[in-house]
Every structure is written in structure tokens, then in C-alpha cells.
Amino acid sequence: MKTDAVTTAPGPKAPVLSVRGLSVRFRMRGGRQVAAVADAHFDLAAGECLALVGESGCGKSVLASALLGLLPGNARTSGSALLDDGTDLLTAGERSLARTVRGRRVGLVPQSPAAHLTPVRTVRAQLEETLRELTGARRPALRPAAERAAARASFPAGHLDRYPHELSGGLAQRAATALALIGDAPLLLADEPTTGLDRELVERTVDELRRHTDGGRALLIITHDLAAAERIADRVAVMYAGRIVELDDAERFFGRPGPRHPYARGLLDALPERAFVPIPGMPPELGALPEGCAFAARCDRADELCSVQPPFDGRLACRHGARADGEEPDRA
Amino acid sequence: MLELTRVTAGYDRREPVVREVSLSLAPGESLGLLGPSGCGKSTLARVAALLHRPYAGTVVLDGEPVRGWRHRAPRAQRTAVGVVFQQPRLSADPRLTLRELIAQPLRATGRRAEVADRVAALAPAVGLTPELLERRPHEVSDGQLQRACLARALVLRPRWLICDEMTAMLDASTTAALVAVVESYRRESGAGLLAVGHDRVLLERWCDRTVGWQECSAPGAPQEVMGPGGQSS
Numbered sequence A: 001m002k003t004d005a006v007t008t009a010p011g012p013k014a015p016v017l018s019v020r021g022l023s024v025r026f027r028m029r030g031g032r033q034v035a036a037v038a039d040a041h042f043d044l045a046a047g048e049c050l051a052l053v054g055e056s057g058c059g060k061s062v063l064a065s066a067l068l069g070l071l072p073g074n075a076r077t078s079g080s081a082l083l084d085d086g087t088d089l090l091t092a093g094e095r096s097l098a099r100t101v102r103g104r105r106v107g108l109v110p111q112s113p114a115a116h117l118t119p120v121r122t123v124r125a126q127l128e129e130t131l132r133e134l135t136g137a138r139r140p141a142l143r144p145a146a147e148r149a150a151a152r153a154s155f156p157a158g159h160l161d162r163y164p165h166e167l168s169g170g171l172a173q174r175a176a177t178a179l180a181l182i183g184d185a186p187l188l189l190a191d192e193p194t195t196g197l198d199r200e201l202v203e204r205t206v207d208e209l210r211r212h213t214d215g216g217r218a219l220l221i222i223t224h225d226l227a228a229a230e231r232i233a234d235r236v237a238v239m240y241a242g243r244i245v246e247l248d249d250a251e252r253f254f255g256r257p258g259p260r261h262p263y264a265r266g267l268l269d270a271l272p273e274r275a276f277v278p279i280p281g282m283p284p285e286l287g288a289l290p291e292g293c294a295f296a297a298r299c300d301r302a303d304e305l306c307s308v309q310p311p312f313d314g315r316l317a318c319r320h321g322a323r324a325d326g327e328e329p330d331r332a
Numbered sequence B: 001m002l003e004l005t006r007v008t009a010g011y012d013r014r015e016p017v018v019r020e021v022s023l024s025l026a027p028g029e030s031l032g033l034l035g036p037s038g039c040g041k042s043t044l045a046r047v048a049a050l051l052h053r054p055y056a057g058t059v060v061l062d063g064e065p066v067r068g069w070r071h072r073a074p075r076a077q078r079t080a081v082g083v084v085f086q087q088p089r090l091s092a093d094p095r096l097t098l099r100e101l102i103a104q105p106l107r108a109t110g111r112r113a114e115v116a117d118r119v120a121a122l123a124p125a126v127g128l129t130p131e132l133l134e135r136r137p138h139e140v141s142d143g144q145l146q147r148a149c150l151a152r153a154l155v156l157r158p159r160w161l162i163c164d165e166m167t168a169m170l171d172a173s174t175t176a177a178l179v180a181v182v183e184s185y186r187r188e189s190g191a192g193l194l195a196v197g198h199d200r201v202l203l204e205r206w207c208d209r210t211v212g213w214q215e216c217s218a219p220g221a222p223q224e225v226m227g228p229g230g231q232s233s
């Protein structure tokens, strides 16, 4: 289900998640601050998948951790992230997050699955325990239910009795995905759910997540795999140096007219099926961001106007982005 | 030439993950080896990088058969091969700064005197600033750390480079940037490349030729000359 390209409204249904002005800062030794996420703003509706893409270290995982209340102690948040029942994920206490939110209302497929699986228990035992806890399933239904849960994430039944350390990275990833799908939470966060998988498995995993979404759940998928994002997403959010700089319909973004933000254009041009040309330079340090647009040092359109932070209008944060109709911008 | 002939290798003799795989690479050539997750291509890459001793088969490096692996490999052979892995965090000593990490192979081979010059030449080539060079692995992103690991692989000017899923964890721009670094090193040095991975689009764009895992495992595969006894299937 792809949403209308032209409006920024979340579509017909009320958003499952509504994020406004979300910022995360880390306080470092010596009073230094790292602005890992700045002023994020988006809605996510039931049945919709939003893909968050961007370079390594741009703040994607920190954003996901903030939505789960899993930030480390040196983090400070501001803004709001409301679920449709009014729960603010940024201010809800750890007790209610643990009891009623995580796993039940917000599911997570973690970026490093090995770290999230219990080392001393087999995959089967962990699936059964999660089923018991979140769905109330009991023997004898538990065993087939665990096998079905494994199959949904393409986890091979023959490996169910293995311990996490006996799994390859790809298998651990699928075990974590299977666990995350069990709670059937209305909002699922998937942080790099396809790392370490080959193309065929990427497609199977992504298609399963899409089916899950089509069943009426909302999905925020964080990925550096643009092909996976194109396959699954209704909308794409591009993050650069902690800020969402472009948010658009996936078909327009990957097809025509293409991305409007110079960074997003560069990211697509870097693909081996496209120009295979890297964006020059590297992202700035989040602890030492320049004044104005953080991409300016790498941008061939930068000028004096860019020395003031470009505001995000719900679609784009750029002084000279391509026009929404795909025509070249006026260089005013 | 880098020639692997009927290599069988793994972690359990009764169940080797690599069975009778053969491939050969000419100087200056780049070969992409494509295979699905878990097929054993990383194990083969480690055999080719002289890091994993095979159970059977031969590896011949520039005409010289390899007789020892890891620290038993003669220095001249060990330093002829550079290697980059998928997960930089697993292959980088967390106590070292990126500068020390890049210089590690020089120190290990008693070539300390060259450290300053080589690091000064490589850091800008892989896109690392002087400030980043003084940081430790936990203070940089995966992409930055992988840039350092690539510089470390190039620091001894290897004639052969083995890249095992070097870019699987990286975004599109960092991927294109690191591939460009490898290719410019190869143009200037004439080094050969074995790039192992599962991304067909990437390997076909990057390498002179690509072969599938199956083709190298099947005896008598047309492109891969077999040792005596190889028969067509």
C-alpha cells in the first residue's frame, strides 16, 4: 500500500506513531555534547512502512533506541514520540515501558542480534518463552507455534535446538526477527534486519516484514541497504548528521523524479547499479557540527545561503534542493 | 599467479565446509567470487590469505607452493597478501589508535622507519583525517574503522589483495569510496584482487570477471583449471 505522494499527511488512518521535534544529545567527558539526533519529525500509519536510510554513524540507531526507551544514561532527549493511545515513548517510565510497551506495543528487531539472544538457551526455548509470555500459548500448542514463528522469519527448523553461539550471523538475525514478530505489536522497529544476509534471504526477510505490515502494523525499518528499502518501503526518510533531510514517497524517491536533497542524490548515485561514484569527503563529527547545513562541505551546490541551517518543511531540508516536479532548481 | 587447487578446508575434518575448490588469479586481475551466505567462501578467503590451513589441496603464490599458514608462513609470502574482512570490529585491536592499527604490519615486520611516511600517504587516500587517526575503534563509526582496516591491508604494498565482504556492513557511498581506493591501488601497483561476496551487482561492477561458488567447486569447471584428475561433470 503506497501512500499519496503529494501530501505530507500520514494518510487516511491516525498515525500509530507521531514524532515531533525529537532530539537526542549525549553528554561526554569534559562537558562536550554529541547531537546524535536533531529535531526529527514524522508520522507513521498502520499498514505503512517508513525506511530510514543514511551513512554509518548518522544517528539512525540512536533514534530507534530513543523510541524504545533504551538510551544509555548520558543521553538527554527532547520533543515527543506519541503512540496512538497518547503514550509518549520519551517520557513514559521504565516500568510501564517494560510492562506494557516493549514487545507488546513496540517490537524491535535489533541491529546486533547476537547481543539480544540469551546465550544459554536454545532458539526453540526462547521462541516458546516469548510465545508463552506475549500470546499466552500453552503446551501442546507451544511447539508448533514456535515452529511457525521460526518459519515466518525463514529460520530453519533443523536449527531450532541450537544455542546462539552455534548460529551464523545470518541465522542469529533470523532468530531475532522471529522473536520480534511474535508479539504482533502495532509498531515494529527493525534496525538493520538484513545485515549479513545474502540477496535471496534479504528479499525473503523483507517480504515477510512487508506482509506483517500489510496486516495493519506500522514498520520503521532502518537500513543501509537501499535495494531492501526500495523493495519494502512506502516512504523513505534520509538522515544526515543526525537530521532527517528528506522524507518522500518511495516510488518517487527511487524512481522519478528521484531524490531532491543533494546528499540523497549522491547516496543513490553511489550504488553499483547506478554511477558507483562516492560522495566526496566524509560526514562531519556529531560532536563538532558546522554552523548551517552539515552537508555543505561535501555539496556542489553549497553557497552563502547554506551557512544558515536549512529548516525541514516536512519533505526537505535544503536551500537548493531539486524541485518537487523534478526540474532543476533555480539557483537564487 | 595466485592458484588454489582442489582446496578442502573447514573446522571439522569430517565435515569440511570447503570441498575441492579451485580458482586461479593472474597478476593484476580482479576476480569476484560469488556465493550465498554460509557456503564457505570466507573460509576459502582465509586459506588464500594464508590465515587458515586447508586439510587438502594446494595454494601456489607467484610460483611458490605455500607450505605454512599463519605464523608458519614465510614472511615473504605473508607480506605479499593483504586482507580485509567484513566486520572491522572483529579484526581491529581495540587498544590501538587508527594510526597504530594501520602501522601494525610495518611494526610486525621490523619496518618501523617507514611508519610515518606510509601512514601519511595512506590516510588521505582512504579518507581519514589526522584527527581520526588518533582515535580508537570504539570512537569511530564502522565505515571509518573499515577505511583504517583497508589502509592496514595496503600498508605493506601487497601483490595480492583479498576482500571478504569488505563492504557488506557499509552504506552505498562508503562502499563506492572503498572500492575506488582498492582500484586506484591496483592501477598504480598492478596487484591482483580476490573479492568474495554475495552481492552480484557489486562484484560484477567491480571485478574483471566473477565466478559462482558452484563453478569453482565442480571439478572441470571451464574457467578454473583443475589439477590432475579433474574431470568435467
Ligand SMILES: Nc1ncnc2c1ncn2[C@@H]1O[C@H](COP(=O)(O)OP(=O)(O)OP(=O)(O)O)[C@@H](O)[C@H]1O
Pocket: A026, A034, A036, A054, A055, A056, A057, A058, A059, A060, A061, A062, A063, A072, A074, A111, A224, A286, B139, B141, B142, B143
Ligand atoms: N552512548 C553514546 N555516547 C556518545 N555517543 C554515542 C553513544 N551512542 C552513540 N553515539 C554516537 O551517536 C552517533 C549515532 O550513532 P548511531 O549508532 O545511531 O549510528 P547509526 O546511524 O545507527 O550507524 P550504523 O549505520 O553504523 O549503525 C554516532 O556518532 C555515535 O558515535
Ligand code: SF4
Pocket: A261, A262, A263, A293, A294, A295, A296, A297, A299, A300, A301, A302, A303, A305, A306, A310, A317, A318, A319, A320, A321
Ligand atoms: S542546504 Fe546547501 S549545502 Fe546543504 S544540501 Fe542544500 S544546497 Fe547543499
Ligand SMILES: [Mg+2]
Pocket: A060, A061, A062, A111, A191
Ligand atoms: Mg545503527
